[in-house]
Amino acid sequence: MMFPGSTWHRGIDLIAVERALSGRGPCPALTEEEQKYACREMTEAGMSGSVIAQRLGVADRTVTRWREAGAGDS
Template sequence: MPTTYVSRPHNASSAYIIRGTNPTREPTRRVYVSTTATGVPGIDFLAIERVVNGDRPLPHLNETEQELAARLMTRAELGADEIAERLRVEPRTVTRWRTAWKKDEDSN
């Protein structure tokens, strides 16, 4: 499977993507979250990575992990319905988060 690597994460909230192709399926896109920042209490970066990539069984995430995963999936251009399904929340919750992020960006 041909694989393209992009730069490694620089901090705990960054991620990088590896794109690969599988001749039997459509191209896959994986997001890898930096797990080197062990000093962030209450955040399981491996669980977030599994949810972002849709690796089943999907682990349950706390609220902070859910929002971080939603940001990463939004950057990866996933729709609100798919994000909501993976996070086990309502699609309107994802929409509210996105609206709040937009307001934060506009105020800065």
């Protein structure tokens, strides 16, 4: 359960993920779990796999694998 105003959720830095999602400025360094969470959020926002991969600094195939595995589902 997340609470309004929370900045962390199950070890995920939500502020860092939000910065990655926003596209404003450089993407912060994210853990793999944060990258997967961001991938899920970006997918739900309708972003393409190639845009997600570029934003997170991973290969397109990595985004495809995360999506197939239901990345970030909790």
